Amino acid sequence: MTRPKLRIATTSLAGCFGCHMSFLDIDEHLFELVELVEFDRSPLTDIKHCGPCDIGLIEGGVCNAENVHVLREFRNNCKTLIAVGACAINGGLPAQRNHLELGACLREVYEFRDGLSGGQVPNDPELPLLLDKVHPIHEVVRVDYFIPGCPPSGPTIWKFLSDLIAGRTPRLTHSLMHFD
Amino acid sequence: MTRRFMFDGQPVAFEDGQTIMEAARAAGHFIPYLCWHPDFPPHGSCKLCIVKVGGRHVSSCALPAKEGMEVESNTPEINAERRALLQMLFVEGNHFCPSCEKSGNCQLQALAYELEMTSARFNHIFPDRPVDASHPDMLLEFNRCIFCELCVRASRDVDKKSVFSLTNRGIHKHLVVSAESGRLGDTDFSRDDLAANICPVGVILRKRVGFAVPIGQRIYDEKPISQVSMEAEK
Numbered sequence: 001m002t003r004p005k006l007r008i009a010t011t012s013l014a015g016c017f018g019c020h021m022s023f024l025d026i027d028e029h030l031f032e033l034v035e036l037v038e039f040d041r042s043p044l045t046d047i048k049h050c051g052p053c054d055i056g057l058i059e060g061g062v063c064n065a066e067n068v069h070v071l072r073e074f075r076n077n078c079k080t081l082i083a084v085g086a087c088a089i090n091g092g093l094p095a096q097r098n099h100l101e102l103g104a105c106l107r108e109v110y111e112f113r114d115g116l117s118g119g120q121v122p123n124d125p126e127l128p129l130l131l132d133k134v135h136p137i138h139e140v141v142r143v144d145y146f147i148p149g150c151p152p153s154g155p156t157i158w159k160f161l162s163d164l165i166a167g168r169t170p171r172l173t174h175s176l177m178h179f180d
Numbered sequence: 181m182t183r184r185f186m187f188d189g190q191p192v193a194f195e196d197g198q199t200i201m202e203a204a205r206a207a208g209h210f211i212p213y214l215c216w217h218p219d220f221p222p223h224g225s226c227k228l229c230i231v232k233v234g235g236r237h238v239s240s241c242a243l244p245a246k247e248g249m250e251v252e253s254n255t256p257e258i259n260a261e262r263r264a265l266l267q268m269l270f271v272e273g274n275h276f277c278p279s280c281e282k283s284g285n286c287q288l289q290a291l292a293y294e295l296e297m298t299s300a301r302f303n304h305i306f307p308d309r310p311v312d313a314s315h316p317d318m319l320l321e322f323n324r325c326i327f328c329e330l331c332v333r334a335s336r337d338v339d340k341k342s343v344f345s346l347t348n349r350g351i352h353k354h355l356v357v358s359a360e361s362g363r364l365g366d367t368d369f370s371r372d373d374l375a376a377n378i379c380p381v382g383v384i385l386r387k388r389v390g391f392a393v394p395i396g397q398r399i400y401d402e403k404p405i406s407q408v409s410m411e412a413e414k
Contacts, residue, residue, distance in 0.1 A: 086276070086277065092276065093278070093279065095304075099309075136299075136304060138299060139303050139304070147298070148298050171296070174294075179292070179293075180283040180284065
């Protein structure tokens with residue numbers, strides 16, 4: 001009897017897709033993985049909305065209204081939700097704007113930057129509204145596990161996922177545990 | 181006759197006046213710490229070195245060892261409490277490891293690895309603490325300060341300059357520079373001071389040597405802090 005495949009969804013919120021690149025760095029383990037899982041919503045499948053899943057992997061923190069919606073969709077659909085990488089865990093690089101006033105930050109980039117003249121802050125209604133601060137995802141939804149790193153290495157992601165899929169409590173040994 | 185106490189179920193010999201920390205380390209047992217330093221009297225502020233003695237929590241860096249004590253240190257209960265202390269330190273400051281020059285050499289980060297802290301768990305405060313780059317050789321990155329007072333003590337007691345002090349209380353506590361302008365460049369601080377080389381985290385940094393050793397090849401990238409710290413003991 002073959003075990004039904006687990007469903008995995010992945011997304012990048014306020015992240016750089018570096019964690020997704022690192023996920024692809026598990027290299028030949030990808031062949032093992034596709035025997036065990038199938039992908040739901042993910043940049044790898046281009047499926048736009050998440051259905052019921054076993055595992056959700058979230059890269060990036062929460063910096064705008066759309067991030068909040070996507071994150072809640074994942075939490076509502078994924079049995080196990082995992083924060084992947086520094087930005088999902090503590091806001092990371094985007095959160096380094098948190099001590100600045102948002103309006104001043106936007107004007108600095110779009111109006112006052114060297115070489116710009118007549119620029120204005122984008123205000124197209126299709127653009128998601130920015131939050132005044134960037135938040136780690138655990139400040140918005142309940143998170144089951146965290147895989148630290150910027151990005152977590154391929155071996156780290158593989159160790160964690162293979163433990164989880166096999167039903168073991170995922171545990172990172174010293175060489176796989178990095179915040180940088 | 182040698183006097184002993186029990187440390188995690190193992191006998192540890194001690195001499196009069198030795199603290200639990202000193203005796204345990206001499207016997208090869210690592211106890212996590214941030215504000216303790218072998219060359220300074222115990223400070224007892226970080227509480228990472230808490231152990232349980234007779235059901236009570238005590239700072240092992242400060243409590244003298246006594247005959248027959250039963251000390252619990254490396255237990256799931258105590259380590260969970262140490263992890264919670266680390267998590268509070270992480271949310272109180274701005275600890276962005278990927279962009280920190282101290283990453284890999286940082287004791288706060290290394291203890292987080294040691295105690296398997298994968299998230300800061302609490303809500304981040306994201307305080308606003310501007311950096312001070314006024315000194316020609318040194319940089320002050322207040323965002324990472326954990327208030328261990330090692331720089332304060334080293335500058336006051338060894339360098340005899342009293343460049344640093346802590347001011348205010350509770351969540352408003354912060355490190356200040358003792359100059360009328362409040363800037364490091366207006367003090368007689370030197371990069372050869374002990375205070376310039378004692379910070380366990382990435383607050384007091386030397387300029388122009390950043391990332392000379394690549395990330396991934398630094399002290400705690402190679403070995404866990406429990407190992408590195410005990411090698412210094414030998």
